Amino acid sequence: MPHITTIANNKGGVGKSHLTVQLAAALARRGLRVLVVDLDPQANTTRRLGIEIDPQNAIVTMSEVIKSGEDGAGESAVLACGWVDSEGQPTPESELIDVLPSRYDLINRESEAAVLGAVRRLRRALTGWIDDYDVVLIDTRPDLGHLVQMAFAAADTILIPTDPAYDSIEAAIRVRDFVERHAVDLVNPDLRVAGVVVTRRKPTAEHDFQIQGIEEQFGDLVWSLKGPVHWPDGGVTVNPAYISEWSRFTEADAAAASLNSYNDRNSRKTVALYDALASRFIDELIRTGARA
Ligand SMILES: Nc1ncnc2c1ncn2[C@@H]1O[C@H](COP(=O)(O)OP(=O)(O)OP(=O)(O)O)[C@@H](O)[C@H]1O
Numbered sequence: 457m458p459h460i461t462t463i464a465n466n467k468g469g470v471g472k473s474h475l476t477v478q479l480a481a482a483l484a485r486r487g488l489r490v491l492v493v494d495l496d497p498q499a500n501t502t503r504r505l506g507i508e509i510d511p512q513n514a515i516v517t518m519s520e521v522i523k524s525g526e527d528g529a530g531e532s533a534v535l536a537c538g539w540v541d542s543e544g545q546p547t548p549e550s551e552l553i554d555v556l557p558s559r560y561d562l563i564n565r566e567s568e569a570a571v572l573g574a575v576r577r578l579r580r581a582l583t584g585w586i587d588d589y590d591v592v593l594i595d596t597r598p599d600l601g602h603l604v605q606m607a608f609a610a611a612d613t614i615l616i617p618t619d620p621a622y623d624s625i626e627a628a629i630r631v632r633d634f635v636e637r638h639a640v641d642l643v644n645p646d647l648r649v650a651g652v653v654v655t656r657r658k659p660t661a662e663h664d665f666q667i668q669g670i671e672e673q674f675g676d677l678v679w680s681l682k683g684p685v686h687w688p689d690g691g692v693t694v695n696p697a698y699i700s701e702w703s704r705f706t707e708a709d710a711a712a713a714s715l716n717s718y719n720d721r722n723s724r725k726t727v728a729l730y731d732a733l734a735s736r737f738i739d740e741l742i743r744t745g746a747r748a
Pocket residue numbers: 467468469470471472473474475496498500596597598655656657699700701702703705706707709710
């Protein structure tokens with residue numbers, strides 16, 4: 457069985473979708489087979505993984521999967537990651553990444569929270585057919601509503617990305633408290649926060665101050681990427697500790713591309729950071745078999 461991780465923060469714009477997409481790519485570079493579930497009606501992750509949804513030519517998306525409520529329903533919606541090389545062939549990363557895509561109308565499932573058992577529908581949709589994947593990553597909306605609760609009910613662990621800003625940190629704490637309080641209500645009592653990933657870090661005194669706060673709040677749960685991060689130039693190993701605010705990250709998201717598709721020094725730095733993050737993920741959640 458794969459390890460299932462939900463990416464969540466009760467704050468928008470902290471890099472949840474970015475982390476989902478580029479961590480999937482980094483895990484694929486390590487040879488792992490990854491299923492990405494886009495459970496956000498914004499569908500940013502779906503687009504960034506190279507999947508274009510033609511409104512005139514409807515395909516099965518998570519909206520229909522959740523609506524059906526059937527065991528194994530997700531299998532009918534699986535698409536391959538759409539990243540291709542300059543010859544139009546799937547890249548080595550994309551060959552190991554599948555996607556359960558989202559569309560704006562997934563929001564219609566939000567109002568079904570009162571239906572008996574609806575919170576377990578994602579878990580049921582994933583039963584019986586995901587054994588060949590090593591990892592499932594579920595991207596979520598920036599709230600703690602029904603769609604996010606479905607993602608919590610389906611997961612073994614939660615990864616919380618947060619930028620070093622007061623409101624984002626408070627929102628990360630709300631996720632942790634929500635899980636502690638409601639894991640049993642979600643019929644998933646062993647659900648736990650596996651890590652907090654600091655994103656969008658700028659070299660400012662304010663960010664340093666807020667990072668101290670994150671470390672005080674979350675302690676060892678902070679995935680500080682404490683090396684070794686192998687930089688591309690000269691084999692020097694340094695310790696960048698956190699994911700920086702770099703325009704290359706935004707560029708890759710806009711272009712719906714893997715960081716690995718750029719062949720320059722900046723890109724190799726971004727890839728090195730995500731490779732370090734993937735190593736941490738594998739060490740903590742895959743090698744130790746830390747399933748719930
Ligand atoms: N480390 C980073 N450096 C620079 N830009 C970043 C970084 N991480 C994310 N971004 C950019 O910030 C914006 C918000 O990121 P993203 O969409 O991943 O956040 P999100 O948490 O998924 O937002 P939402 O809550 O709306 O789903 C995007 O334009 C993304 O490209």
